[in-house]
Amino acid sequence: METQNVRVPDELVNAFNGMTQSVSLLYGVPNLLEAPDSVFDIGRPVPDAVRRYNTPNQARVAELADTLNGICELAAQSAQVSVQADCGEFLIQGFVLLRKFAKTINATDFIIGLDGEAIVERGAVRSDRKGELNALLDRVRVGEAALDWSALTQRQRYLAAALSLCALKGSDKVMEEINRSRDTSELILYLAQRLSVLEENIGELQFTASGSQLLAQIANFPVLQERMESLRRLKHIHVVQGTCKELFVPEEYIAPDPIAVRLAADVLGINPATNLLAVDENTKRTIFRDVLARFGSLDVAIATVLKLVTNEFCDDATVLSRTVNRPWQDGDTMQGFACILGATWRVESFCQSASPLKIKNGDLIPIPMPSNKAAPAIWQRTPEDIEDGLQDGDARRLAVLRERQACIRVEQKIKQDGIAFADLSAEDQALIETAAKRYQSRLWVYNQNSAGIKSPLNQISLIFNTAWDADGKINNQPHAISGIQSGIRIPFANVGNVRFWNESRRSEAHMGLKDVSTANAYTMIFHCLFQAAGIIV
Numbered sequence: 001m002e003t004q005n006v007r008v009p010d011e012l013v014n015a016f017n018g019m020t021q022s023v024s025l026l027y028g029v030p031n032l033l034e035a036p037d038s039v040f041d042i043g044r045p046v047p048d049a050v051r052r053y054n055t056p057n058q059a060r061v062a063e064l065a066d067t068l069n070g071i072c073e074l075a076a077q078s079a080q081v082s083v084q085a086d087c088g089e090f091l092i093q094g095f096v097l098l099r100k101f102a103k104t105i106n107a108t109d110f111i112i113g114l115d116g117e118a119i120v121e122r123g124a125v126r127s128d129r130k131g132e133l134n135a136l137l138d139r140v141r142v143g144e145a146a147l148d149w150s151a152l153t154q155r156q157r158y159l160a161a162a163l164s165l166c167a168l169k170g171s172d173k174v175m176e177e178i179n180r181s182r183d184t185s186e187l188i189l190y191l192a193q194r195l196s197v198l199e200e201n202i203g204e205l206q207f208t209a210s211g212s213q214l215l216a217q218i219a220n221f222p223v224l225q226e227r228m229e230s231l232r233r234l235k236h237i238h239v240v241q242g243t244c245k246e247l248f249v250p251e252e253y254i255a256p257d258p259i260a261v262r263l264a265a266d267v268l269g270i271n272p273a274t275n276l277l278a279v280d281e282n283t284k285r286t287i288f289r290d291v292l293a294r295f296g297s298l299d300v301a302i303a304t305v306l307k308l309v310t311n312e313f314c315d316d317a318t319v320l321s322r323t324v325n326r327p328w329q330d331g332d333t334m335q336g337f338a339c340i341l342g343a344t345w346r347v348e349s350f351c352q353s354a355s356p357l358k359i360k361n362g363d364l365i366p367i368p369m370p371s372n373k374a375a376p377a378i379w380q381r382t383p384e385d386i387e388d389g390l391q392d393g394d395a396r397r398l399a400v401l402r403e404r405q406a407c408i409r410v411e412q413k414i415k416q417d418g419i420a421f422a423d424l425s426a427e428d429q430a431l432i433e434t435a436a437k438r439y440q441s442r443l444w445v446y447n448q449n450s451a452g453i454k455s456p457l458n459q460i461s462l463i464f465n466t467a468w469d470a471d472g473k474i475n476n477q478p479h480a481i482s483g484i485q486s487g488i489r490i491p492f493a494n495v496g497n498v499r500f501w502n503e504s505r506r507s508e509a510h511m512g513l514k515d516v517s518t519a520n521a522y523t524m525i526f527h528c529l530f531q532a533a534g535i536i537v
Contacts, residue, residue, distance in 0.1 A: 006183050009118035011111050011126045015180055018469030019241055053248040056196035064192035076157035079150035090215035092147045094164030101172045102134050108476040113182040114159055162187040170222045176244035202228045241464040260521035267308050288532035298533040299346050303367040306339035309522050311374035314500040316340045319526045321496030323535055328354040340436045341407050342414030343421045344369050347440055364440055371420035407435045461489040486510045488519045493536040498523045
């Protein structure tokens with residue numbers, strides 16, 4: 001299958017030009033208008049293991065792409081797809097998944113190309129348009145016996161078929177993975193590459209059939225991936241920067257870092273002779289129950305670790321989990337903690353409505369902590385870090401960013417001068433509380449949007465460039481308000497997550513693969529504390 005030579009929509013040119021170099025340099029995710037079949041540029045410092053386990057066989061990609069293209073072309077020729085037709089059952093199955101995934105797109109901007117024009121689902125700063133992909137898919141009718149897409153043009157049917165095959169792979173992260181595709185040919189190449197990478201890692205061909213049998217094999221992708229990861233002792237993570245790339249890495253790359261575990265154990269007063277990575281679960285539970293007894297509450301114990309994390313590792317950190325593990329019911333609560341701008345908080349939220357799901361922010365309660373200074377670190381932010389974000393022309397944005405600068409000045413009092421939050425002026429306390437509430441409003445968005453679907457929170461994610469584009473312009477205003485630029489998100493407990501964020505836009509402050517083991521170490525400590533408190537089993 002040859003890549004179509006079509007005009008790239010202006011919205012996508014803008015999106016690619018706005019990406020920083022961080023992801024491209026570290027992991028080979030294209031950030032400029034590169035050839036869509038490029039995987040790694042040999043001139044980039046891609047870690048050997050990343051290259052080894054994530055490089056498809058290009059001849060096999062071409063073969064698979066031709067087969068998948070033929071399925072989509074044939075399907076697009078008919079106004080209806082019968083469940084009895086070859087591939088019909090699985091095209092319909094894929095389309096049903098596609099509709100579900102498309103309804104929960106939460107990327108800042110989601111834009112794909114079709115014949116030189118942009119289809120804009122979420123425009124953000126790229127476009128004032130929105131909802132166009134879902135509007136197109138809404139014109140398709142799905143019945144028990146057939147899928148009716150007579151309301152679409154033939155090219156739109158091909159697009160819907162290609163998207164359905166991608167969705168058939170079975171992960172809702174697929175929407176982020178195909179985001180910013182420049183044309184339908186890239187959708188087919190994306191899927192062919194994913195299939196080939198799986199085959200390469202397993203060591204034998206898996207997708208050898210044709211027609212419905214091939215699609216059945218694609219629908220079995222999650223099972224094959226799980227088997228492959230077990231066989232090769234690999235884990236998968238996501239690298240997200242507008243678009244998303246799933247990477248397979250050796251287990252040891254993301255195992256909890258023993259140095260970080262020891263640092264957390266020290267601030268919790270755990271015996272230096274105790275190796276938390278070696279003790280059994282019952283012993284570990286006893287150790288952390290003793291920790292809670294010494295500290296007097298879960299709040300103070302978690303806040304102590306969060307202060308360590310945000311003094312030594314990142315700018316801000318949050319941990320959040322449901323307090324019960326069951327289908328949502330009205331009134332179900334979530335328990336969380338945060339250290340934002342150097343101040344520690346207990347975060348409470350609850351389920352206002354289970355159907356449709358609506359999460360309501362509850363109280364944000366300060367946790368009093370003694371003063372302590374942060375060691376100088378390369379990610380230590382200053383008011384000047386956001387100076388070039390103060391563009392003219394938007395009074396509200398200017399006011400928000402000036403408030404961010406004021407918050408960072410207060411943070412310097414806490415982290416650099418060692419002033420406790422309780423000893424700040426009432427004005428400074430109110431300023432940080434306002435910022436923390438803004439941050440709180442963003443905490444649950446991924447969980448809420450992914451309700452009822454296999455959540456992307458089940459994957460470790462490296463996140464880049466969420467607030468500002470490479471040229472300094474704001475890409476995501478809510479993230480800019482909250483001070484989020486790059487970070488790591490890790491699944492936690494009962495459909496929750498732990499997040500570690502850096503605000504600085506300097507490339508050396510971008511979190512990367514090297515930081516995941518440290519993040520996992522602190523996540524393990526949070527898990528032990530929540531477990532000792534009885535919040536999670």
